Amino acid sequence: MKRVTLLGSTGSIGESALDLIGRGGFRVEAVTGGRNLARLAEQAVETGAALAVTCFSECYEELAARLEGTDVEVAAGPDAVAQAAGRPADLVLNGIVGAAGLQPSLAALTAGSTLALANKESLVCAGPLVMATAARHGGRVLPVDSEHSAVFQALVGEDIGAVERVVITASGGAFRDWPLEEIARATPEQAATHPNWDMGQRITIDSASMFNKALEVIEAHEFFGLAPEQIEVLVHPQSAVHALVGFVDGAMMAHLGAPDMRHAIGYALNWPERAALPVDRLDLAALGRLDFATPDPARYPALGLAWEVMRAGGLMGAVFNAAKEAALDGFLDRRIGFADMARIVERVMGRMASQTGLNNDMMSLDNVLQADQMARQLAREAMAEAKEATG
Numbered sequence: 196m197k198r199v200t201l202l203g204s205t206g207s208i209g210e211s212a213l214d215l216i217g218r219g220g221f222r223v224e225a226v227t228g229g230r231n232l233a234r235l236a237e238q239a240v241e242t243g244a245a246l247a248v249t250c251f252s253e254c255y256e257e258l259a260a261r262l263e264g265t266d267v268e269v270a271a272g273p274d275a276v277a278q279a280a281g282r283p284a285d286l287v288l289n290g291i292v293g294a295a296g297l298q299p300s301l302a303a304l305t306a307g308s309t310l311a312l313a314n315k316e317s318l319v320c321a322g323p324l325v326m327a328t329a330a331r332h333g334g335r336v337l338p339v340d341s342e343h344s345a346v347f348q349a350l351v352g353e354d355i356g357a358v359e360r361v362v363i364t365a366s367g368g369a370f371r372d373w374p375l376e377e378i379a380r381a382t383p384e385q386a387a388t389h390p391n392w393d394m395g396q397r398i399t400i401d402s403a404s405m406f407n408k409a410l411e412v413i414e415a416h417e418f419f420g421l422a423p424e425q426i427e428v429l430v431h432p433q434s435a436v437h438a439l440v441g442f443v444d445g446a447m448m449a450h451l452g453a454p455d456m457r458h459a460i461g462y463a464l465n466w467p468e469r470a471a472l473p474v475d476r477l478d479l480a481a482l483g484r485l486d487f488a489t490p491d492p493a494r495y496p497a498l499g500l501a502w503e504v505m506r507a508g509g510l511m512g513a514v515f516n517a518a519k520e521a522a523l524d525g526f527l528d529r530r531i532g533f534a535d536m537a538r539i540v541e542r543v544m545g546r547m548a549s550q551t552g553l554n555n556d557m558m559s560l561d562n563v564l565q566a567d568q569m570a571r572q573l574a575r576e577a578m579a580e581a582k583e584a585t586g
């Protein structure tokens with residue numbers, strides 16, 4: 196029986212993981228969530244978890260009341276989430292959304308646990324720190340993001356030195372086929388509709404802007420140690436091929452599967468074994484065709500920023516992610532339009548690059564958090580300026 200802790204258990208990744216875990220072979224140590232306290236309490240009772248944590252301190256009383264009379268220990272606040280991640284477990288699945296996932300990732304690795312990482316922001320904000328923490332404590336990171344799980348699987352038995360390039364596919368998101376001039380007027384509701392995947396609201400909107408793909412390019416750079424020029428993105432509307440690895444002999448290995456995150460989650464949960472999974476099998480004859488195209492920079496201006504981030508190095512990943520999170524908040528609150536998000540992030544990157552020495556090799560949690568806070572503040576200022584300029 197593997198002992199598993201689920202961070203972000205009430206979200207899309209968390210629920211998919213629980214679906215697999217409920218079929219047997221695992222014991223749940225702890226579950227953590229946010230505001231969905233009814234579901235968090237239910238999950239804790241159903242799984243027999245020892246601990247339930249909400250990341251919001253003010254939600255402690257309500258969660259405690261919901262779990263009164265049970266054996267489940269209750270805690271609240273960001274530090275309590277990190278402590279839950281650091282409890283002894285065989286595997287910690289991080290399905291938290293945003294930079295809030297970084298400290299729990301570090302806590303799990305410091306405890307020597309295997310970290311199954313859906314929270315791509317951990318690697319984008321602090322890739323070198325995360326990977327060094329894993330190495331120092333004998334922990335291991337297993338990718339759960341579907342494209343990175345696909346690359347990881349295509350590399351089994353291969354030498355990373357024999358890799359020429361990695362191709363990450365992108366569905367193209369909600370606005371793939373929209374007229375360009377209409378995209379700027381898109382609403383959060385329209386952006387939060389994904390053509391193929393059923394995911395949380397924030398990553399779904401990031402798929403429409405391709406901020407998600409930009410994060411994934413940086414994630415691949417950090418996780419696999421690939422140079423920026425070795426990473427490519429292709430629009431692939433069917434989301435059947437998740438990634439391809441090209442080798443020095445010209446061969447390409449592709450990973451295919453139905454668009455269901457239980458593939459990648461199940462692979463990580465069962466690793467190093469490959470276990471049967473209750474997912475649809477691809478019917479290639481029914482699919483009929485697999486299309487690939489180069490992304491149009493005019494439609495997806497956020498994507499190119501990933502290469503600027505990788506070339507800048509240092510804290511620019513943390514800056515990029517924080518500015519993106521703040522801009523997404525602005526879009527969700529209707530303070531800025533869809534197309535403004537990429538402009539705001541680019542402006543913040545420019546201001547941060549000239550303001551501080553971002554290329555420091557000594558990445559620490561403190562300077563990552565400081566860069567994150569500065570970038571959020573600059574993004575809020577840039578959004579206020581943009582609003583003033585447009586009246």
Ligand SMILES: NC(=O)C1=CN([C@@H]2O[C@H](COP(=O)(O)OP(=O)(O)OC[C@H]3O[C@@H](n4cnc5c(N)ncnc54)[C@H](OP(=O)(O)O)[C@@H]3O)[C@@H](O)[C@H]2O)C=CC1
Nearest residue numbers: 203205206207208228229230231250291295313314394395
């Ligand atoms: N969904 C997917 O298919 C995929 C997701 N990912 C990545 O996985 C991560 C999770 O995505 P997804 O499951 O879609 O997101 P969801 O929004 O569905 O779930 C997020 C989870 O994190 C909790 N949470 C929210 N804010 C915080 C916080 N500040 N601190 C701690 N926990 C918090 C939420 O609690 P509550 O809901 O109770 O408030 C919920 O449990 C993201 O990094 C995403 O990019 C990667 C590939 C695919």
Ligand SMILES: CC(=O)[C@@H](O)[C@H](O)COP(=O)(O)O
Nearest residue numbers: 340341365366367368402407
């Ligand atoms: C399922 C998964 O891994 C998502 O990150 C997915 O990649 C989103 O789809 P897009 O290809 O539209 O970004």
Ligand SMILES: [Mn+2]
Nearest residue numbers: 340341342411
């Ligand atoms: Mn992905």
